[in-house]
Amino acid sequence: MGKLAKLSLKLGNEVIGGAAAETTSALVTGGKINAVEILTHTATNLVSGALGEAGEKALKETLEKGGNKALKSADDVAGASNNQVKWVDENALMSPSARTYNDSAPGARSNVQTQCPQAPQINGPDGRTVRFDGQDGNVLIDRKSGGATTQKSVNQAQRQSAALREAGMTGSWEVSNEKALKRAQKVLDKAGAENIEVIVVTP
Amino acid sequence: MNEILLRIIIQHLSFLELSSDEIINQDAAIQEIENICSELENLSSVDKKKFRDFVKTYAEIESTAGQPEERVEFIKNIPESLGLINHSDDE
16 A cells, blocks of 8 residues: 555544544555545445435535645655655546556556546656656556567656656556566566566456 | 458557657557557467468568568567567467
């Protein structure tokens, strides 16, 4: 679980109370939910039945406003060790299986207002941005659904490696099987990207 | 295998790999190549071999037609680049 997810869990529990801990914990598993969503979901569950539809809507709006401030604070804390990571909406349509795999990367999250998946982004030394799929502390994670070894893959590894070095971070490519791991390692070796590791994470 | 669909796959891969960053974002291009790679991995061994054979023929046609060397080389290497070569398939 990433720093932000842990912080969100703590925030959700403290604000809503221990009774919601189980629900909150389940939501946070996989790092797929942010502070606003935890607050909204948990509180809505707690008061379900006690409020009418209008009351529930009003509560959601209030929590989202407060939650957004809390989320910004959480981002500030999580990014304190490295404030060069910026989370941006990534409105990329892809196959459901690819989307599921990418979105299950540690620290992956979505924008509660736009409903868009978000990607952590850093700047390379050339000023161009480089995007990943998730973040776990000082490690940025890129989920790879296949095992392509094209020149463009090598170029991407070089861009990521340079940007990570610039940001004082490291990278991790997560692939779905051993065959893909060997192929990804070949790309990283060819790119000289020693600050990026590759591991197998089964979908 | 349907040759029209095979041609579309090859042309799409070539576009994604060989287009500049101004035409298509590099990270988006790689992500899509990865997705295609992941789907093609599900082909049976027999169909993978048919795909490889078609790619080889297609690359020869492109070469004869005077297409840029970079494009011809990329097409030739598609099976290797996408991990569709399994020597046991040919046995």
